[in-house]
Amino acid sequence: MFAPVVRLASKKLLEIHQVFYQPPHASGSFSTALNYHIDSPDNNPDIPWEFSEANKEKVKEILSHYPSNYKQSAVIPLLDLAQQQHGGWLPVSAMNAVAKIVEVAPIRVYEVATFYSMFNQSKVGKYHLLVCGTAPCMIRGSREIEEALLKHLGVKRNEVTKDGMFSVGEMECMGCCVNAPMITVVDYSKGSEGYTYDYYEDVTPKRVVEIVEMLRRGETPPVGTQNPLRIKSGPEGGNTTLLSEPKSPPCRDLDAC
Ligand code: FES
Known part of the structure; x- marks a missing residue:
């Protein structure tokens, strides 16, 4: 027994x-x-x-x-x-x-x-690219973004490229869903002195590959929205509502009380 x-x-x-x-x-x-x-x-x-x-x-x-x-x-x-x-x-x-x-x-x-997923227990690239995988970014195409990065770099998720330059990971919502899909580029290439953690928003598969190539050339791609028709988180093409100057709120006439 x-x-x-x-x-x-x-x-x-x-x-x-x-x-x-x-x-x-x-x-x-x-x-x-x-x-x-x-x-x-x-x-x-x-x-x-x-x-x-x-x-x-x-x-x-x-x-x-x-x-x-x-x-x-x-x-x-x-x-x-x-x-x-x-x-x-x-x-x-x-x-x-x-x-x-x-x-x-x-x-x-x-x-x-x-x-905490921001802490890595194994080696990452000098540029660690984090693709947001949460629902709003996923609906807006984050899977295609990740596929484009992995294919372009010839790695699997969390693997480091042979030259040690890049790795691709996944993160959950990074709090800029209004600009989904987005990636973060964590720059470890200059130690703690030059460390940066930048958001690239409204990205497309083509744009993330361009960002990678700019980083490879030592350039700093402009952070924030990558959609030229948006200003920060504003609507594409400009405002469509609330176009007039806001009126000040009505003041209460205390003397009439
Ligand atoms: S879901 Fe991607 S930033 Fe929130």
Whole structure:
């Protein structure tokens, strides 16, 4: 009776392991389907990691925003700074360094880093392109946008191009649905000093490829709406209602009361 139960339990455990574990890519990095850390030659706790001298000053500044007995509140901005410094992703030793600074067990930092999708646990490109995949952007063609990017760059989602320049990820609503579909370009090419996180809105499959090529040439494409007929979030072609000067609200005649 006992042996079959053990056999069944082992089989189930093996199935679970197979679902969660994916072998390394040819490049040596792990699939993002892997949602827990396994030591690898380029990502293990024995690799030394610390904030740069310039960023050590920023760490002090960030910590100064919180009471000294609540240092752990600084975990998100510190992880963000670590990710910027490390070219867009967080090796386990960077997370351990943050845990040491905020004086918590490393697991507390891993919990935060793995919960928020803006933190990457594997390498990304110097330009990480995030396609919004939520309903308004999807209805306006975000799948075609992603397909165009992946095809043009010759990668799968979350893979990095061979030259290390680009990767394509997906994010949920980034809060500019009025300009759907949109992508974000996260620029890790200049470390934490030149880090930018820019929105490109009202994009088309053709336009996102143009944006990629401009970035490749070292140009900075104009951010915001890519539709020349719109001004920011205004209607295409200009206003069609509320065309006259707004009237001031009627004032109450207090003397007549
Ligand atoms: S759904 Fe894409 S920005 Fe909101």
